[in-house]
Ligand SMILES: CC(C)[C@H](C(=O)O)[C@@H](O)C(=O)O
């Protein structure tokens with residue numbers, strides 16, 4: 112019997128209600144696979160600002176440090192948008208957690224599920240050709256964290272500056288993540304850069320090619336970010352793993368998420384070199400629909416599955432959750448946003464979907 | 473009778489053949505509107521490397537300096553892709569010309585033409601809702617030109633760095649371009665940034681809001697680049713003018729171009745503070761179809777129209793070209809790539825399309 116301590120940070124908006132469903136699912140695999148979870152809840156984001164005066168209180172951080180992994184909900188909302196930038200949930204909690212735990216490896220799978228092609232904003236024939244991409248995004252370096260960053264000068268000559276920065280080591284470790292992932296998938300890595308303009312991208316290309324030599328079974332392709340943004344619309348099924356720097360991955364992963372048309376189904380993982388990680392839905396806190404019991408819990412449930420797979424190595428339990436989710440979707444047990452307008456009366460609630468997943472395990 | 477000297481830089485691939493059609497159209501408006509053009513041809517890009525050993529030879533640059541504006545074709549191709557980056561056509565000619573003439577204001581219109589909705593890779597109902605965007609991209613600053621840029625350190629700690637940099641002055645002048653353009657269009661500016669991460673974006677937001685005060689009839693909205701990349705797919709018709717920094721504009725303008733599904737119709741303008749400008753198709757040199765007489769000349773023809781409008785102030789002639797192009801499209805006089813596969817036998821050649829446009833003037 113394995114024992115794990117998990118930090119559960121449900122956060123704001125729909126976070127708490129979808130987290131309830133993920134916990135049910137964890138309870139189900141706990142029983143079935145004889146895994147013991149100690150789930151400890153901590154405030155994060157807006158609720159933490161309200162309760163403790165800051166988005167990432169020390170007790171939350173301490174709880175995360177003591178855990179094997181973090182199951183994260185979603186944070187932010189209009190209530191906290193007028194705070195100074197540095198104190199807002201997204202920066203003060205999300206970027207801080209990424210930096211603190213060196214969660215450099217961000218995995219964002221995006222796929223069009225069979226039967227849900229009509230949700231994609233892409234033309235029917237293009238969506239029908241299929242889309243199943245894993246965006247591997249570098250998450251703790253690049254222009255997000257590069258120094259120096261600031262303002263200088265006076266009057267109209269005053270200027271702002273940010274530094275994009277990548278070391279060989281930083282590029283190598285994320286490239287390795289991408290190639291290892293590709294070996295288990297479509298065996299193709301498309302590295303996204305702007306090597307015709309950025310020195311960082313040139314080093315990115317060089318190191319990626321070095322890493323590729325250790326993975327002869329995986330094809331490596333380079334694409335400029337502007338072209339990638341285009342090709343994703345026209346020939347989305349040409350991609351398997353897309354390897355991106357922090358900024359480019361931010362853009363490309365959101366474009367990929369939108370291409371599926373079903374953000375409520377997409378989990379994500381942010382992992383460090385010791386397999387410690389933070390797992391969260393790709394979508395936001397959706398304050399407009401919070402508290403109504405209509406939010407889709409699947410992304411949160413699949414985030415729990417990624418946690419089991421990548422941080423705990425509990426592959427069987429993760430596989431069981433993934434299969435249960437597939438069954439739930441193919442049985443048409445769906446929240447409203449996945450249904451055509453004329454079928455919305457068949458929509459299931461957040462907890463009905465969660466219960467159905469549990470029943471399949 | 474007005475007299476203008478124009479530098480014509482046809483370049484590589486399909487550049488020369490579509491330029492022939494643009495020249496025909498200039499000849500037609502010359503007659504009709506009593507404007508005298510002195511058209512001087514110069515080598516640029518790959519052909520200039522072949523003939524003169526460099527992508528932007530001094531005589532070409534001198535010719536541009538002596539002209540009222542530059543009509544540019546397209547450059548590059550596999551033949552020159554193995555050259556060191558600094559010598560390649562795109563950097564050595566395109567970036568050099570932008571920098572040399574301080575062409576900070578890049579206008580990239582993208583729209584879905586009535587009747588051509590099916591070309592869009594977006595879902596039919598979304599494409600039918602309409603799309604007509606002008607991307608206003610800052611073109612001579614930001615991370616493209618910011619200093620320092622380079623490499624430092626040793627071994628695995630060796631790192632590359634690029635600097636994103638914007639002064640108040642640089643932001644102000646491109647924001648003014650965007651607001652003035654919006655006044656003549658849909659009266660809405662969406663400023664694209666990453667203000668939750670970049671100091672440059674925060675200054676960008678601040679200055680954009682200052683400029684907005686002078687244009688009370690224009691609505692200003694801010695959007696994060698990742699969200700913009702998504703919203704363009706789901707609700708493309710919410711946008712009118714999209715104001716972007718150099719890097720973000722590179723990505724967003726290509727995404728917009730692809731959304732139209734008809735790159736061969738899209739012109740672009742790069743203008744400086746004295747209304748000197750360089751005008752070129754949005755698409756590339758398409759070496760795969762060069763020399764076959766099937767390339768679409770419309771983007772090149774509309775580039776000539778933008779030149780007349782923005783650098784020469786010859787509004788009547790520009791309007792006449794735009795109207796002639798609209799008529800050509802609505803009469804179904806189209807090159808093959810705009811036609812459904814089963815209608816390709818009705819495709820017109822490059823010169824047939826050019827002649828038809830001329831006949832409408
Ligand atoms: C909230 C923001 C700072 C964050 C990012 O840009 O990384 C978000 O967009 C994301 O992708 O997780």
Ligand SMILES: CC(C)[C@H](C(=O)O)[C@@H](O)C(=O)O
Nearest residue numbers: 307308337562563566567722
């Ligand atoms: C060729 C390249 C340097 C250029 C750019 O990034 O500006 C191109 O993509 C463009 O958009 O004109």
